[in-house]
Amino acid sequence: MSKTQLFDLDGKIAFVSGASRGIGEAIAHLLAQQGAHVIVSSRKLDGCQQVAEAIVAAGGKATAIACHIGEMDQIGAVFARIQEEFGRLDILVNNAATNPQFCNVLDTDLSAFQKTVDVNIRGYFFMSVEAGKLMRANGGGSIINVASINGVSPGAYQGIYSMTKAAVINMTKVFAKECAQFGIRCNALLPGLTDTKFASALVKNDAILNSVLQQVPLKRVADPKEMAGAVLYLASDASSYTTGVSLNVDGGFLS
């Protein structure tokens, strides 16, 4: 009996935003381990190059490309480069997001509101549009949006961030419905509290951490690597009949 090929990504080109650290880095490593050529991206090229070098040192294929997903001209430039260098894109993981202001919703300032919307909604949307065009030209692909449990149940003092994550969940259904005809699937990952720089203010504060963990049946925060397996499932043929779903990887928080 031979092992399943359902999770193989040999010959696939995958783009992971926010891949210089945290959840995106773990995703980039696993997709590369399964055979994809991974484009490792974030705003700062240095961090991406380190991750890409580690992937190559482990025998994988990776290229580092900087792209600020809140800047429309950078989105245009990165897809022009993907078209030129690779001629195709099979997997897009929209993972980079921002959460610049922790405050009561009444204290939200306009610049934090605008930045959060520009990156978390407009960025995910136009990355998906550009990726979708390449995928359509090539017969299909898989888009995975890293949303959050906050998109279902808003986190305290994370009002605008939570709203943008709810938009990402709806965006996932929009692309799933309208792009299925092109062979493109689109699904969302909803991580629970995960030990990264992004969540350090919550994870490193014992009082906040203990109160959050009371609502987590598994009673611990996630390791970034625990998000990557779900993304591999959604990226690969193992999920060929799955589109438009939100996959909770949250230790049971939303159950």
Ligand SMILES: NC(=O)c1ccc[n+]([C@@H]2O[C@H](COP(=O)([O-])OP(=O)(O)OC[C@H]3O[C@@H](n4cnc5c(N)ncnc54)[C@H](OP(=O)(O)O)[C@@H]3O)[C@@H](O)[C@H]2O)c1
């Ligand atoms: N950690 C959690 O508890 C948690 C829970 C639920 C959902 N999530 C979601 O998981 C995703 C990843 O978060 P994380 O915890 O892994 O964060 P992280 O460790 O802080 O990493 C964020 C990554 O995004 C990049 N980035 C930030 N802003 C960007 C921008 N405008 N354009 C392009 N890249 C950008 C960063 O690199 P540069 O600085 O070089 O740009 C970095 O690579 C996010 O969508 C977040 O909302 C996280």
